[in-house]
Amino acid sequence: MINEISDQIEQTVYAKCDEYEIYLSQSKTIELECEKTDLNFAKEEINSGLGLRVIKDNKIGFAFTSDLNKIAEVTEQAISNTKLNKADENFTFSQVAKVNKIDDLYYKKCDEITLEESIEFLKDIVNKASDKCEVTSAGYSSRKVEYSILNSNGVSINDKETGYSVGLAVNAYKNDEISTAYDSQTSRFFDLDGDKLTEEVCNLALSSLDGKPIDTGDRDVVLGYYALAGLLSTFVSAFSAENVQRERSILKDKMKQQIVNENLTIIDDSTLAKGLGSGKCDGEGTVSQKTTLVNKGELNSFIYDIYTANKGNCESTGNGFRGSYSGTPSVGTSNLIFDFSDEVFIEDIKNGVEVTSVLGAHTANPISGDFSVEASNTFKIENGEIIEPVKKAMISGNIFELLKTAEKIKSETKQKGSFIIPKMLMHNLRVIGQD
Numbered sequence: 001m002i003n004e005i006s007d008q009i010e011q012t013v014y015a016k017c018d019e020y021e022i023y024l025s026q027s028k029t030i031e032l033e034c035e036k037t038d039l040n041f042a043k044e045e046i047n048s049g050l051g052l053r054v055i056k057d058n059k060i061g062f063a064f065t066s067d068l069n070k071i072a073e074v075t076e077q078a079i080s081n082t083k084l085n086k087a088d089e090n091f092t093f094s095q096v097a098k099v100n101k102i103d104d105l106y107y108k109k110c111d112e113i114t115l116e117e118s119i120e121f122l123k124d125i126v127n128k129a130s131d132k133c134e135v136t137s138a139g140y141s142s143r144k145v146e147y148s149i150l151n152s153n154g155v156s157i158n159d160k161e162t163g164y165s166v167g168l169a170v171n172a173y174k175n176d177e178i179s180t181a182y183d184s185q186t187s188r189f190f191d192l193d194g195d196k197l198t199e200e201v202c203n204l205a206l207s208s209l210d211g212k213p214i215d216t217g218d219r220d221v222v223l224g225y226y227a228l229a230g231l232l233s234t235f236v237s238a239f240s241a242e243n244v245q246r247e248r249s250i251l252k253d254k255m256k257q258q259i260v261n262e263n264l265t266i267i268d269d270s271t272l273a274k275g276l277g278s279g280k281c282d283g284e285g286t287v288s289q290k291t292t293l294v295n296k297g298e299l300n301s302f303i304y305d306i307y308t309a310n311k312g313n314c315e316s317t318g319n320g321f322r323g324s325y326s327g328t329p330s331v332g333t334s335n336l337i338f339d340f341s342d343e344v345f346i347e348d349i350k351n352g353v354e355v356t357s358v359l360g361a362h363t364a365n366p367i368s369g370d371f372s373v374e375a376s377n378t379f380k381i382e383n384g385e386i387i388e389p390v391k392k393a394m395i396s397g398n399i400f401e402l403l404k405t406a407e408k409i410k411s412e413t414k415q416k417g418s419f420i421i422p423k424m425l426m427h428n429l430r431v432i433g434q435d
Contacts, residue, residue: 006150012075017056021093024050025147025325030118034138037126044115051325052078058087064326090310093151094285104274107162107189110144125194132202133170140166149285159280164190168197172205181205181377188274208377211391214433220352221429222409228424229416230361235399237366239293240331241308248367254299260403262297263341270318270334277334277418283322284329291317305331333418340408344425347384353431354379372396392434402426
């Protein structure tokens with residue numbers, strides 16, 4: 001089909017524009033939501049569409065459609081939209097390059113999983129969790145996507161991928177006290193472990209009951225996966241070439257300087273097998289690659305799409321991503337691997353706390369890195385042992401400063417969003433006790 005569509009577009013745009021790029025995708029999704037123990041939302045949907053970018057006289061135009069019978073109309077609209085933009089020679093499309101083979105992005109049996117089986121899977125999790133805690137919500141989603149990118153430079157890439165996720169939120173009670181907990185699992189394959197999710201979420205909620213007050217002070221703090229993912233979002237935005245070029249990045253003048261602990265290397269890797277952000281190419285057709293952003297503590301690279309790379313007189317790092325055919329690419333991360341050369345043990349912590357997740361990470365200052373957030377499912381550590389839950393607390397600090405001395409806690413490495421991370425130990429983080 002892509003060849004037929006490209007032929008139609010080429011006939012329309014020939015002699016009317018200088019370059020074109022076609023993004024065609026088809027997706028099949030299942031989405032389920034439970035409110036308490038009741039399934040209150042179920043959707044199975046097939047969606048397809050076309051996004052078209054064209055360049056004429058250094059002006060870019062974009063249009064999209066979900067009706068593939070309207071190729072001529074969307075092409076004319078994209079050309080017309082170039083008149084709305086200013087000329088900019090930095091607008092170009094990707095060039096042909098060798099495409100990497102990436103394993104384990106597509107679950108071959110995805111079409112065998114029916115809506116009914118998906119509902120039973122989620123119901124089983126909810127029912128088992130209800131035996132221990134009060135379920136407040138649960139959700140499940142699966143997605144199969146096939147896409148093609150083709151442009152006037154000869155690029156022609158086809159790919160397909162799958163993704164599955166399940167999440168569970170519960171309450172636990174003791175007398176008049178209530179505690180909450182949430183966790184989720186995400187994978188390219190349908191290898192989600194509902195029993196493990198249920199056990200871990202309920203145990204977290206139950207162990208958070210009977211919390212004790214904590215004094216305000218600077219402490220060693222172990223940040224769990226969700227807490228880290230929330231706070232690191234502010235940190236990684238500083239690597240975006242768009243933010244650097246707009247002078248909205250604290251890292252703009254720090255190339256080859258030490259910005260984090262020398263034991264830490266950070267890699268953006270869109271070639272990672274089974275990675276949630278992996279693929280043959282980004283949303284512009286630039287082939288996937290590994291980019292070392294931080295090498296042993298030193299800033300080594302920013303991340304670029306084609307436009308920001310042209311502005312910066314360098315090559316795209318393959319980080320021009322788009323959410324769907326209805327949007328245009330922008331700078332984003334794929335799989336961000338936080339690789340420490342050394343690790344410490346929770347048994348070495350004399351006086352600290354462990355924070356499972358945080359609320360309000362989106363309020364962090366995106367330029368300075370300052371944050372003040374509520375700590376959730378927090379536990380006090382004394383002489384290497386978790387001794388009691390903390391009733392209420394906040395943590396405040398600066399993510400850029402904290403990462404200069406951050407250490408890896410010996411723990412499982414997990415992917416949360418784009419972050420592939422262990423638990424981390426942050427030193428001298430302000431913990432604010434609350435009544």
